[in-house]
Amino acid sequence: MDPLLSEFDSFVRNRTPALLRSAYLLTGDQHLAEDLVQSALARTHRSWNRLHHSGNAEAYTRKTMYHLQVSWWRRRRVPESMPGDLPEPRGGDSGPDHAQQTSLRLTLRSALTRLSPKQRAVLVLRFFEDRTETETADLLGVTVGTVKSQTAKSLAKLRVVAPELAELYVLEGSDR
Numbered sequence: 001m002d003p004l005l006s007e008f009d010s011f012v013r014n015r016t017p018a019l020l021r022s023a024y025l026l027t028g029d030q031h032l033a034e035d036l037v038q039s040a041l042a043r044t045h046r047s048w049n050r051l052h053h054s055g056n057a058e059a060y061t062r063k064t065m066y067h068l069q070v071s072w073w074r075r076r077r078v079p080e081s082m083p084g085d086l087p088e089p090r091g092g093d094s095g096p097d098h099a100q101q102t103s104l105r106l107t108l109r110s111a112l113t114r115l116s117p118k119q120r121a122v123l124v125l126r127f128f129e130d131r132t133e134t135e136t137a138d139l140l141g142v143t144v145g146t147v148k149s150q151t152a153k154s155l156a157k158l159r160v161v162a163p164e165l166a167e168l169y170v171l172e173g174s175d176r
Contacts, residue, residue: 008048012041015058022062025124026069028112036072040064062129066139069121104165111162119154122147 016037023033023040044051044061051057112120118140125136126147133151137144158165 004048004052007052008045011044011057015061016041019058019061019065022124022129023065023069025112025128026065026117026121028120036065036068039068063139066121066125067141069117070140107162107164111158111165114161115154115157118142119150119157122150123154126151 019037019040020033023036024030027033027036040061043064044057047060048057051060112123115123121140122136125131125139126133131139133144133147137147140147
């Protein structure tokens with residue numbers, strides 16, 4: 001087997017679960033997330049000759065995912081639903097009880113469906129991916145001001161539609 005092909009195959013096998021989790025949060029649908037990851041990996045494969053030396057393959061793939069998602073938003077406007085399940089990270093479970101996790105997951109899913117796709121993308125990048133405002137703006141092709149305003153609007157809307165999530169996000173001026 002060609003060493004480059006073997007390297008790409010290893011990258012896909014190792015990073016797909018993490019890419020799917022991010023894609024699911026961006027799209028809100030398991031099937032759309034799979035399509036998004038598949039499209040991003042296809043583009044990564046086309047650029048693999050230059051990417052495998054730089055060590056930036058995952059960053060390239062994620063940026064491609066974000067650009068594809070923004071492009072899809074601009075092309076079509078369809079009603080959203082979140083029927084799929086968020087892929088679970090691999091490994092043992094030593095966290096809080098399952099009922100609490102399930103309740104939190106359902107509440108978060110419901111709250112995210114009430115945000116616009118752009119607001120959801122900003123929150124995923126800023127808080128799930130831990131990106132800076134500048135990185136988020138670059139990835140989405142918008143200004144830093146747009147990232148700031150969308151973050152503020154998204155968090156304000158979450159506070160209204162799901163006050164039980166308050167422990168997940170930092171409220172300005174609070175001691176949490």
